Amino acid sequence: MIDRLIEKIKQTDNPSVVGLDTNFDYLPDELRAGVADLRGAAQAIAEFNRNVIDNICDIVPAVKVQIAYYEMYGVEGMKTFAETLAYASKKGMYVMTDAKRNDIGATAECYAKAYLGKTFVNGASETAFDSDFLTVNGYLGSDGIVPFLKWMKECDKGIFVLVKTSNPSSGELQDMRLSDGKTVYEYMGQWVEAWGKNCRGKYGYSDVGAVVGATHPAQAEILRKQMPHTFFLIPGYGAQGGTARDLKVCFDADGMGGIVNSSRGILCAYRQEKYNGKSYSEAARLASIDMKNDLNQAIKG
Numbered sequence: 001m002i003d004r005l006i007e008k009i010k011q012t013d014n015p016s017v018v019g020l021d022t023n024f025d026y027l028p029d030e031l032r033a034g035v036a037d038l039r040g041a042a043q044a045i046a047e048f049n050r051n052v053i054d055n056i057c058d059i060v061p062a063v064k065v066q067i068a069y070y071e072m073y074g075v076e077g078m079k080t081f082a083e084t085l086a087y088a089s090k091k092g093m094y095v096m097t098d099a100k101r102n103d104i105g106a107t108a109e110c111y112a113k114a115y116l117g118k119t120f121v122n123g124a125s126e127t128a129f130d131s132d133f134l135t136v137n138g139y140l141g142s143d144g145i146v147p148f149l150k151w152m153k154e155c156d157k158g159i160f161v162l163v164k165t166s167n168p169s170s171g172e173l174q175d176m177r178l179s180d181g182k183t184v185y186e187y188m189g190q191w192v193e194a195w196g197k198n199c200r201g202k203y204g205y206s207d208v209g210a211v212v213g214a215t216h217p218a219q220a221e222i223l224r225k226q227m228p229h230t231f232f233l234i235p236g237y238g239a240q241g242g243t244a245r246d247l248k249v250c251f252d253a254d255g256m257g258g259i260v261n262s263s264r265g266i267l268c269a270y271r272q273e274k275y276n277g278k279s280y281s282e283a284a285r286l287a288s289i290d291m292k293n294d295l296n297q298a299i300k301g
């Protein structure tokens with residue numbers, strides 16, 4: 001799976017993923033007008049997502065759909081979540097579900113079936129939520145990861161395991177030094193390399209990727225050196241303050257090895273003065289092009 005994502009990144013010359021963290025409050029007035037319940041909100045979000053996808057699908061390789069923004073609209077929100085995955089996929093984009101799932105092995109198996117594999121009902125199988133990649137929390141250890149590895153291989157999918165997250169307080173635990181001087185995030189990085197050992201593709205990267213925030217460049221630089229076979233999903237660009245220069249360290253000498261997420265920076269671009277007068281979907285396209293150029297200049301320049 002990672003090879004196919006890498007090929008799409010090469011084909012679009014764009015190492016970015018648009019985050020569909022579609023909060024109803026981000027929608028323009030015309031989509032919000034008259035809506036007063038979860039169902040209406042979920043339907044408006046679905047329309048917004050379709051229009052954004054239509055406007056970026058030829059230039060952006062992937063979308064990352066953050067499940068929290070759909071869960072909060074209940075069952076109707078989850079229908080929009082599923083519809084959005086399917087729509088982006090139909091338009092040729094790779095689809096990442098950002099749900100940061102895990103649990104004890106038996107429960108992790110259910111999550112793996114739900115987002116990467118198949119659910120069996122009396123011997124018949126069906127896909128519940130069809131995504132190409134899922135974000136996973138590795139901090140429960142190997143028995144929680146094994147089911148994801150199994151289903152990933154079975155269905156040619158991938159995962160991104162949290163290693164060094166972009167939030168300001170991620171260091172409270174992740175940067176702690178253990179008795180040998182190594183940090184917790186470095187240990188997690190080692191585990192991720194090991195989990196991906198048997199699923200490396202032709203570009204040398206494995207289907208087990210890592211989430212590494214753009215907002216912590218010093219730690220990202222260490223991780224890139226220690227994790228030569230691990231592809232990074234890099235959140236924190238734009239709205240959280242991470243810059244293209246900061247995240248350059250996440251990429252290898254060939255300018256490969258990562259994909260950078262922006263959610264609010266794209267979805268809410270139409271509210272920026274720079275894109276004044278543009279519709280939300282036109283602004284999303286222009287902001288995606290600006291992001292691509294900004295990243296390529298920093299990574300390859």
Ligand SMILES: O=c1ccn([C@@H]2O[C@H](COP(=O)(O)O)[C@@H](O)[C@H]2O)c(=O)[nH]1
Nearest residue numbers: 021066165166235236239240262263264
């Ligand atoms: O360490 C992490 C892991 C995940 N995220 C997610 O990425 C996006 C970021 O959104 P922006 O609006 O571009 O800031 C969001 O879905 C987070 O849940 C992260 O930010 N950091």
